[in-house]
Amino acid sequence: MAAARTPGDGPPVEEFASVFRVHEVRTDGDRLLYVGRPTVSADALEREVHPLFREYGYEISLRRHQPAGPTGPGTYALVAEPRTVGVDGIPWTNVALALATVATTLFVGSLWYQGNAVADPASALRAWPFTAAVLGVIGTHELGHYVTSRYHRVDASLPYFIPVPIPPFGTMGAVIRMKGRIPDREALFDIGIAGPLAGLVATVVVTVIGLHLPPVTNPFGVQFNHPLLLQAIAAVTGQQLVYSDPQLIFNPVVFGGWLGAFLTFLNLLPVGQLDGGHIVRAMFGERTETIGAAVPAALFGLGAFQLLGRSSDVTLVWFLWGTLALGLAYAGPTTPISDDGLDRKRFALGAVTFLIGLTCFTPVPVSV
Template sequence: MSADIPDDAPAPRSFASVFDVYEVRREDEEVLYFGDPRAGQERLVRTVWPLFRERGYEVSLDRRMGELVLVAEPLDLGVDGVPWTNVLLFGLTVLSTLFAGAGWYYVQDLTSPAIVQALPFTLAVLGVLGVHEMGHYVASRYYGVRASLPYFIPVPTLIGTMGAIIKMRGQMPDRKALFDIGVAGPLAGLAATLVVTVVGLKLPPVTVPEWVLNAPPEQTMEIVFHYPILLKGIAWLLGEPLRYPNDPSLVVNPVVIGAWVGMFVTFLNLIPVGQLDGGHMLRAMVGETHERFAPVVPGLLFALAGYVYYVLDAGNAATLWVVWGLIAVFLVNAGSVRPVDDSPLDRKRVAVGVFTFLLGVLAFVPVPIEIIV
């Protein structure tokens, strides 16, 4: 056995009861412990993980060149240098949401300074998405789980983006950490969404220009956003309209569309399957029982697509749910996160989870967008 072990790394004898080490190597910053297991994988990881974590290492069980090896690498939760990829994607998403928002403010020349009129829309969309992902990031840092800063996804759509994601690496300590990291995004995002909703409803409506109102019917295309119960309820409490049926020259302020984005993204993330927030939460709440429920989710989404297509006669929305049904199939096959300590979750967190899923239901609408030609 090599003696080339860093002073701060655990000695093989400290976990000899579950892993018999016969060689230790160092490769760059990694410390590799080659050996033979003396316990099942679950017990092995549950035993060695806290030993390495308290010494500042992330550890995982791997197989290299046909040999079992515990791979330990220094735990670094900080951002290493300037995250240029994150910065670039964020900048591109600012531009893409500005261009998308220009349409909601009826700006014709996208190269003119008038495009800054769409800045409130951009701030609303990026605000709700960014706060959602930062909720995950902060919770991950709190529990010592390595996570990247948010990666925004710029796409030329009606809202200018496909959302944002963070990447997590390493073991999940326990169900409490899994739940808190999973629920932090939806709750933080919904809090931001409520603020954006109130601001958007209080801002003055946008006036539809004459060139739009007087356009021939064959040249017009109406895009209708259907609002979920949660957004309608806030509008009702504030006494603010979401439609202006008696005045076709007025439409709701585009910041409200940003609030719609926040609620729609919250619902999608709360779908209880795989690596989605809802999947993390349900796995933490019910343990391995989650694996029995997860395969049902794609079927429910496909059934929703059929209902929307045949009953509500909304083909575009049906396609959306078919796509998400396929995504759910992939997520089921990918599996869920298994925490190191799989002890049951406390009742308070279970109650928070149920409440959060109910908020997700209130943020749901079967036909999110309708395009009328």
């Protein structure tokens, strides 16, 4: 039998002997291997040992160690790996993508300000308000996820920005990568909802600032339709979103708010690994799969309605997102280790957040 105190100062075997019979404890680099056999199902074992190993600073996984054979039943190994939360060294990939996205948004922003960064590099510098607005909203959204992940001691990457050097935004947003397991529904809910709420605050701030700046000449000849949230902000501040001169369009800074509202609605779709999928999984448990299955149908239906009834304003965005939602629904939501129910305050906050998300929706985002 292994010693009561294992190498690397991991948890003593006596603390989980009721669910896993340990035959041997060994080290493999900085990992600990508890070799033996579980006495309960894999899910029950994980629910029991995961909080214990987290307290000792380890992430745990169950792996087959030796298959069953003539000499006896097979064995398993509880593999404990040191848990790290936060940045380890300089995240060069994140830095490179962020700088590239600054460059692409400056380039696109120069076009909004009637310049051309290729012919006149100085015009890119004049587009810094557009870049600050767009990246500020996107970055604030992802920072909400990252900070909440740190709070719940779930390992997550810094944001990976996605540079795209084409109008109207110069970016496809940003993502963070969750590298640690979600311990419970509360953590899943908090991490999922923090991004949209933080992004909504940034969206309101950027929109208010942009509405007080002068309009510009529309360089692309497309019309951006406005969700109820932006219309409400304009009404409260007494500023214009639409101009009588068809050649004019709101200041490019407002695009940070427009993009923030649009991304908030998309992220709150209650399916799969999207923020809305995390929230409804925390709120409704396994019933989430039924909700998620309805999302692709709703998006395809919206696209079909526009195709049949509003041919002049057809947009493929809902067909695109319907296809994406179909894949997300098939992959399923994130399952926390502990699946205990959510408290009423969080449940209410989730419901309010989805209602606010509806104010970010516009059936036809862009018209030609």
